[in-house]
Amino acid sequence: MQHVNYKKLFLRLLIAALCISAAIGIFVFLAGDYGDTEIKTLLTTLSLVGYSLSALCCSTIYEKEGLKLFSLTGMAVSGIGFLVTITAIWEFIDTEDFFKTVIIFMILATAFGHISLLLLVKPKNNTIKYLLITTVVFVCIVAMMLIKATVTEFDEDEFYFRLLGVFTILDVLGTIATPIANKITDKTSG
Structure with a gap:
């Protein structure tokens, strides 16, 4: 089984998300009409940046003895949180009731990332x-x-x-x- 370097994976994802977010942001400010699609696309890329950063923090402790499960759980929370947030942004589900779930995942992803950095x-x-x-x-x-x-x-x-x-x-x-x-x-x- 091939070893996955989560740190490199999330660093690449973070860099890509930052570049895409910057390009979309520049487009929205210079040529966009601040329509629903532009705003949702910008929020999607910003969510990708935030959750990728959290997952990156969690990946830093993946190789530390006894912390692999915590690291994987934090990365999973970030991944699921991103999917939940995207679902809310693009209104695939009634977002009024779903809003609390999005906030809870943001809190959990932030806490996992924060603790992961402390555990370094x-x-x-x-x-x-x-x-x-x-x-x-x-x-x-x-x-x-x-x-x-x-x-x-x-x-x-x-x-x-x-x-x-x-x-x-x-x-x-x-x-x-x-x-x-x-x-x-x-x-x-x-």
Whole structure:
């Protein structure tokens, strides 16, 4: 069985999607009439870029021990998310009810990509390991809270959104601090 290099595949897909998106964008701005078809085509290519980027992030950990299933799941979520989004953009299904599904797939693809990039950090000690685990938990909490808010059509009380803000700040803090702390830490400390 031939080995598939997912990283190269998604890099090529991302570059192609960016080129197509740029060409369509230039056409729409210079010669298009901003009609339904031009807008849908532009949204389709932008979706391809976004989901390809997420899948690319997930592919970076494919070769890491114990992370192949997570990587494949993230790539699958990105692929399915792209198909779901395209279905909504081109209105193959009643998009009013389908809109929540599109948003949920965007949240999931983003979370999988985010976590995949965090998992590239090779903790030098236990302190960094626990910081990494805690940050991944914050990413999951933010994703779950956003999904819940999407399902309930953002009909949550004020405290819910305050709590979401707190977890988002902790998510961003951990995302920035973990690789920096790992870089400046020697292997013997912690």
